Amino acid sequence: MIELVNVRKVFNPKTVNENVAIKGLNLKIEKGEFVAVIGSNGAGKSTMLNLIAGILSPDGGQVLANGRDITALADYKRASFIGSVFQDPLSGTAKSLTIEENLAIALKRGHGRWFRKGVNRKNRQFFTEKLATLGLGLENRLKSNAGLLSGGQRQCLTLLMAVMANPEILLLDEHTAALDPKTAELVMSLTRKLVEEMNLTCLMVTHNMKQAIEFGSRIIMMHGGEVVVDVSGAERQGLKVADLMHMFEQVRGEGIEDDKLLLS
């Protein structure tokens, strides 16, 4: 499905601020997996996600999708089979466009955009049905600007838009981190529903170990730009937050200082 082969990413190379974010990363994600990626700040989680999405290009190694080398493929071209949701709830929708216009943009992903009317009666009907499944009442606000929605509503809309054009892979970069607990729960249950319904392969970066255990069919821990723990299958069964914490402490060789991980 998605494979990273010996991928390397260095920020500010050959300067005093040189930072090796990803060093020689090898990772193979199979179809249908829900991979939860955990690790402390600066571990390279988001960088890895951005390398897969094509927002960053690696300084070495290859990114493969279904065996095809996509290392040089631009991010907007990868969008035809990759859906992304970012941490900032405002970054996934265009605030000055209406809800239906945002959805129309998402629906056309991977197709040519020419002079057809963006929102027509047929796809408006489709949008209404899709929005109704969110249970937020957005189906009655099709003509409201997306900027009028709350962060949680916008993140739900973003999620819907990310999967609208039937991608194969869904990348979630701490997509609930900026939301209050209740809204985060709503977004996560929507995530689960969409991933299961559409049988998506999913890669989710999270700071929340409980979330990782609850959702990930495979859990990856990153540290210093490398994958240090990778559990799936039988090993994954019965894994608890305490076990992950223990692994994490072993990896770091020190106690956990990151409040976010403890508070979860």
Added chain:
Amino acid sequence: MTTYALLGAVEHGLMFSLMALGVFLTFRALDFPDLSVDGSFPMGAAVCAVCITKGINPYAAVVAGGFAGAGLGFVTAFLNTKLKILNLLAGILTMIASYSVILRIMGMPNLPLLGYDTIFTPIENLGFSPQIAAIIFSACAAVLAGLFLIWFFHTDMGLALRATGDNMKMVRAQGISTDRMIFIGVSFSNGLVGLCGAIAAQSLGFSDVNMGIGTVVAGLASVIVGEAVLSSRSVLRAVIGVILGSMIYRMAIAYALSFQIGDFRFSPGDLNMITAVIVVAALTFPGMRRKVGVGK
């Protein structure tokens, strides 16, 4: 203000609304501060004037002027997207370079069009005065351009373009090439400005290499005044606002020029200052600013 001055303001307001719509397209819809319009306006005028003196049909000459303007926009977009030059600087470079190109095209700094048939001639032949003919033509052009833009902004491409000016990250995640949108938007915008320059040249009866100075500020003033009059909540309102704003701006200018205290009166040379003051006032005055919705 005399009736003549008022009619002149209406004529210019309608005529220059094409240019204001172009400025709106880049500055507002695409969020690309494009200064190359100061070059594409005289470029459109120059190409149109040369075509007419060569005996080409005046309507075809206007279209040629539009394409010439769009060409400049294409260059600006190329400098910005492919050569990674800052958008403001890319526009300035194109504008500066266009000065030389325009001089080459015309072969002289000023090309008179007196005695040639213009786009207004058929309307004048119906028995209208030149000024009324210009108003009729400009009104048709403004309405057509406005309708076209409203339609365009609702197509798949138009939605993608508006989203590009709003949230590039989202746009790329949705599979849209932001570079392509900048090429389309900036070329289209400068095409409208080129068309406007071509029409203006025929109305004025000459093309001049310096006629583009201040175009972008006048366009921006129209856009801002339009936003103050009609809040730009929807595309429809925003586009109508730009056309209204253009007319109000020209009337304000005409009023200022007819203004007299004692021996003091403004001269046409003060226009740039007046325009700058209008824009600064609209942008900074807090109450106005909130009403205008600029400080999002």
